[in-house]
Amino acid sequence: MFGISLSQLASPTSLLTASSSGCSRSRVVVKMAATTTATHGKSVGSVVVKPPGHPTYDLKGVIKLALSEDAGDKGDVTCLATIPTEMEVEAYFLAKDDGIVAGIALGEMIFNEVDPTLKVEWFKRDGDNVSKGLKFGKVHGRAHSIVVAERVVLNFMQRMSGIATLTKAMADAAHPACILETRKTAPALRLVDKWAVLIGGGKNHRMGLFDMVMIKDNHISVAGGVSNALKSVDLYLEKNNLQMGVEVETRTFEEVHEVLHYASQNEKTFLSRIMLDNMVVPQPDGDIDVSMLKEAVELINGRLETEASGNVTLETVHKIGQTGVTYISSGALTHSVKALDISLKIDTELALQVGRRTKRA
Numbered sequence: 001m002f003g004i005s006l007s008q009l010a011s012p013t014s015l016l017t018a019s020s021s022g023c024s025r026s027r028v029v030v031k032m033a034a035t036t037t038a039t040h041g042k043s044v045g046s047v048v049v050k051p052p053g054h055p056t057y058d059l060k061g062v063i064k065l066a067l068s069e070d071a072g073d074k075g076d077v078t079c080l081a082t083i084p085t086e087m088e089v090e091a092y093f094l095a096k097d098d099g100i101v102a103g104i105a106l107g108e109m110i111f112n113e114v115d116p117t118l119k120v121e122w123f124k125r126d127g128d129n130v131s132k133g134l135k136f137g138k139v140h141g142r143a144h145s146i147v148v149a150e151r152v153v154l155n156f157m158q159r160m161s162g163i164a165t166l167t168k169a170m171a172d173a174a175h176p177a178c179i180l181e182t183r184k185t186a187p188a189l190r191l192v193d194k195w196a197v198l199i200g201g202g203k204n205h206r207m208g209l210f211d212m213v214m215i216k217d218n219h220i221s222v223a224g225g226v227s228n229a230l231k232s233v234d235l236y237l238e239k240n241n242l243q244m245g246v247e248v249e250t251r252t253f254e255e256v257h258e259v260l261h262y263a264s265q266n267e268k269t270f271l272s273r274i275m276l277d278n279m280v281v282p283q284p285d286g287d288i289d290v291s292m293l294k295e296a297v298e299l300i301n302g303r304l305e306t307e308a309s310g311n312v313t314l315e316t317v318h319k320i321g322q323t324g325v326t327y328i329s330s331g332a333l334t335h336s337v338k339a340l341d342i343s344l345k346i347d348t349e350l351a352l353q354v355g356r357r358t359k360r361a
Contacts, residue, residue, distance in 0.1 A: 048105040048126045051195040052204050059191060063106075063113050066152045076148050083144045091146050092348045093137040095130040096341035096360040099165035102126050102199040103157035104137070106192065110153045115145035126199045127164065133352060133361040143346070150344045159189075160196035161340035167200025167333055170317050177321040177328045180205040180307070184331035193334040205329055206245075213237070213270070215248040217277075226250070226258045230271060237270050247273040247307065256296050263304065273326075274300060278310035280320055288316045294323040 051059070070076075095101070104126045111118045118141035130136050139146055171179045179202040185193040194204050206212035215229045223229035226248060233246055248271060250256045256274065263271055279293040288311060297306050307327040308320050320328055341360065345351035355361020 049195070049198045051191060052198065052207060054191050054207055055210070057191045059106075060109070060113070062188065062192070063110050063152075065188075066155070067110070067113065067149075070152055071148070076144075079144050079147050083147065085142070085144055087143045088141055089143040089146065089346050090138055090140045091150075091344050091346045092135045093139075094343045094345055094348065094351060094355070094361065095132060095134045095136055096343060096355060098131050099129070099161055099340040100168050100200055101128055101130045101136060101157070101161050101340075101342075102164035102196045103153075103160035106156050106160070106195075107153045110156065111139060111145075111149050114149040115142055117141055118145055118149075127201070133355065135348065139344070146344075146346075154342055154344060156192065158339035158342050159186075159337060160192060160199070161342065162337045163193060163196035163334055164200030165340055166314070166337065167197050167202040170314055170328075170330060170333065171201040173314065173318040174321040174328050177308070177323075177325050178203050179317070179333070180327050180329040181333040182329050182331040182335075183208065184335035186334070197333055202333065203327075212244055213246040214275075215246070217249055217251070220249070226255050227262045230259070230262050230266075230269065234266065234269050234271075238268075244270070245272045246270040247275055249275040249277050249309075250296075251277050251279075253292075253296065253299070256299055260300065260303065271304065273305040273307055275307045275309055275329075276325065280308065280311040280316065282311055288319060290319055290323050293320065293325065297324045 101124050104122055104124070108120050111120055118139055120137065120139045122137040124130055124134075124136040128136075167179065167181075181194060181197045181202060182205055183190070190207070194207065197204060206214060213233050215226075215233060220226055220229050223232055230246075230248060236242075237244070237246075246269075248259055250259060256276070259271070259274055263269055276293055276296050279290075279296055281289040281292065283289055293308055300306055305326045306324075307329055308323070308325045309329045312320060312328055312330040313332065317328060317330070343351065352361045
């Protein structure tokens with residue numbers, strides 16, 4: 001049994017270097033102790049990818065809000081009516097599909113919020129593969145507490161696992177480019193969604209409006225052109241003594257040339273990355289033409305980081321990744337996620353029997 005607190009997540013005890021799909025990066029993980037799991041004959045240490053940082057996000061508050069949303073003003077009336085308060089049971093997590101599990105650390109936090117006496121054990125860790133019908137964790141303690149926490153835990157874990165599963169597939173296919181998500185996340189769940197991307201082997205784009213300058217089409221239109229927008233950003237950052245990355249969106253070769261000219265004339269610019277937007281052109285036969293993107297990457301020639309955006313899918317990401325682009329961003333990782341089917345069952349044998357009947361185990 002092991003537990004993960006918010007303070008532990010915020011204070012990593014170990015730094016490891018991980019490589020996903022050949023995209024080398026430093027990954028921060030948190031290590032906690034775990035007891036031996038006798039049922040499976042092995043011990044699985046609690047190793048979780050640290051959640052991304054955010055100066056104001058209250059993860060514990062989000063958990064409390066989710067629980068309050070479920071309980072309303074009367075609590076779980078079904079549990080209160082059917083389950084004796086002190087009855088103890090053991091419930092198992094069952095995977096109903098193949099994929100990457102994510103949200104284990106968050107699930108523990110939710111169980112702890114509902115009832116600190118609950119004991120949770122895992123046979124897999126965040127980022128591991130699970131297969132249909134696999135028991136990959138269990139929770140023991142008051143039945144009432146387990147059932148109250150069940151849906152909130154599963155809602156988070158299913159969504160996070162779905163994001164991690166798609167991220168892993170796209171990160172593998174994108175190699176040697178690195179896969180990024182965007183700000184197209186569920187409202188109030190951005191940190192959770194972006195955490196799942198890290199667990200799946202992707203990298204995070206900016207967390208929000210505050211931690212990176214991203215000059216997009218509307219900024220350029222209002223500023224009166226790419227060079228004007230870049231100049232305004234450089235002046236603003238210098239005046240306010242701010243150090244952060246600056247990315248600018250380009251849609252044409254003319255805009256790419258203008259950005260490169262500005263950078264060559266302004267050695268102290270904060271500009272670090274060029275987004276190459278919608279330079280992947282869909283073809284009538286379902287294929288894509290990446291010649292424009294490849295030419296733009298060759299034009300930049302490593303002087304700045306590059307990011308491809310637009311028409312990125314699991315089917316197209318490999319071809320995009322072969323163009324030499326540094327990053328590929330995909331809103332689909334979080335805005336169109338298909339949850340990974342997971343359940344938490346007290347009577348696991350009956351659940352598996354039903355699952356086999358319905359092809360979900």
